[in-house]
Amino acid sequence: MKYPCLISPKDRAEEIRKLLMEKKLLLKNIRIKRDENYVYFPIKEKIKIKGCETGEEEFKKFEVKSYNDILREKGIKIDSISIDFIGEIAIIKLKDCENVEDVAHAIMEANRHIKTVCIDRGVKDDYRIRDIKIVAGEENTETIHTEYGVKMKMDISKVYFSPRLAEERMRIAKQVGNKDIVIDMFAGIAPFGLIIAKYAKPEKIYAIDKNPYAIKYARDNVRINKMEDIIEVKEGDAEKIIQKLPYANHIIMNLPHKSFYFLPYAIRRGKIIHYYEILEKNRIDDRVKDIKNLAEKENYEAEIKDVRIVGSYSPSKLKFGIDIEIKN
Ligand SMILES: C[S@@+](CC[C@H](N)C(=O)[O-])C[C@H]1O[C@@H](n2cnc3c(N)ncnc32)[C@H](O)[C@@H]1O
Structure with missing residues (x-):
């Protein structure tokens, strides 16, 4: 189906995504498209942003399930959780949960870009490094995180971020x-x-x-x-x-x-x-x-x-x- 869209240069995509979210203009349940140079955001109504074009594009719909929905369907209740998404890694802190692996898999299912889930057992020493343990996904702790269009490479088991x-x-x-x-x-x-x-x-x-x-x-x-x-x-x-x-x-x-x-x-x-x-x-x-x-x-x-x-x-x-x- 066709929707109005905002076409952002790739290196400004994160900044534009946040702006569209703030203005509540980004359409939900519609998959954002990318090519080599541009990111195409499906939007509710056209908006002028310097350096971006607007147009109409074909987009695909998808069903959105949060990790909470997935866990609820499995009958798993969690009291308190905090999640940090760093590049392709999710770092979780859980209070008294016996179902860590289920939670981790639900996070990966709900966030398709996440390849590894770790639990955070606290920050230690002068280097302020998190004591982490991988609980699901790839055995990898190096990733590239994008913040406001800036790439930040790191190994989360060796540095603070x-x-x-x-x-x-x-x-x-x-x-x-x-x-x-x-x-x-x-x-x-x-x-x-x-x-x-x-x-x-x-x-x-x-x-x-x-x-x-x-x-x-x-x-x-x-x-x-x-x-x-x-x-x-x-x-x-x-x-x-x-x-x-x-x-x-x-x-x-x-x-x-x-x-x-x-x-x-x-x-x-x-x-x-x-x-x-x-x-x-x-x-x-x-x-x-x-x-x-x-x-x-x-x-x-x-x-x-x-x-x-x-x-x-x-x-x-x-x-x-x-x-x-x-x-x-
Ligand atoms: C809380 S982290 C902050 C890192 C970064 N500013 C950020 O916001 O992601 C503190 C950093 O200070 C470094 N650090 C601790 N003591 C230091 C010292 N005496 N001189 C220089 N760096 C130090 C640690 O290795 C760590 O990377």
């Missing part, structure tokens, strides 16, 4: 000005740097990490996305490396269990610090005071530009994002 920070990365990219210098002190596979390089016009981004696997994938990602002129990946301890880097307009500190220890190094080296920390819900006001006192001890003034909840961590703890402007 969270797709839940996509909006946070875009939020920061929008604050980066032309010719700015950016330092990501705890860059992992460099997702913040990649998004900033794609959506802002910085002079240079320095992406530091001490996990050799994160460095390998960060370098692969810079190459895959052709950002060699903008992003420089640096292996080692951020505490030491940052001291040798130029003064930065933005410093990103996503090491939420330990960031306060590293904050003096950022205060000395940058103007706006995007700081993340996991704290007890009622500790945030005290932490803001700690940050101001720390800046004063370093002979600076800290102005808090924004405090927000980025995610929940445990029943009593939250992950906070704090934007700090350092003044002389």
Whole structure:
């Protein structure tokens, strides 16, 4: 059957898909089509988007079943589940469930692009790597994830990555000005740097990490996305490396269990610090005071530009994002 469609260049498909979802224009139960260069989205009504064409195309319908529908049909009930989709891998956290394999297969059936399902048994050590176990599908932990049209390659058993920070990365990219210098002190596979390089016009981004696997994938990602002129990946301890880097307009500190220890190094080296920390819900006001006192001890003034909840961590703890402007 024919439907109106929006034709997006392949490299903008993720951004356009999210936009159409936001505007509730994407038709449900109709299979999106692709060719070598373009992605064809079936839409309810025509919309003008710069760089995209509209038209009419033949599309196929399909029956959509969620993993919950599939499990219900099998008589399986799950109390609480969280799922992260990273490329072709789904990572699940389940509370007291005896039917892990059924759940995993239901997820693969409902999400045809998913080839492997793992359970997440928690993040560990300084490298913040998830302790995972494959429960269904291919024995593979390497994948390529696409975020806002940027390709991010990684092995989820060797590096930290969270797709839940996509909006946070875009939020920061929008604050980066032309010719700015950016330092990501705890860059992992460099997702913040990649998004900033794609959506802002910085002079240079320095992406530091001490996990050799994160460095390998960060370098692969810079190459895959052709950002060699903008992003420089640096292996080692951020505490030491940052001291040798130029003064930065933005410093990103996503090491939420330990960031306060590293904050003096950022205060000395940058103007706006995007700081993340996991704290007890009622500790945030005290932490803001700690940050101001720390800046004063370093002979600076800290102005808090924004405090927000980025995610929940445990029943009593939250992950906070704090934007700090350092003044002389
Ligand atoms: C929570 S992850 C964040 C990764 C990335 N920014 C992201 O959002 O996906 C923290 C990263 O900091 C790295 N790390 C921990 N301590 C470090 C240090 N002292 N110097 C540099 N990197 C460090 C870990 O290897 C890990 O990749």
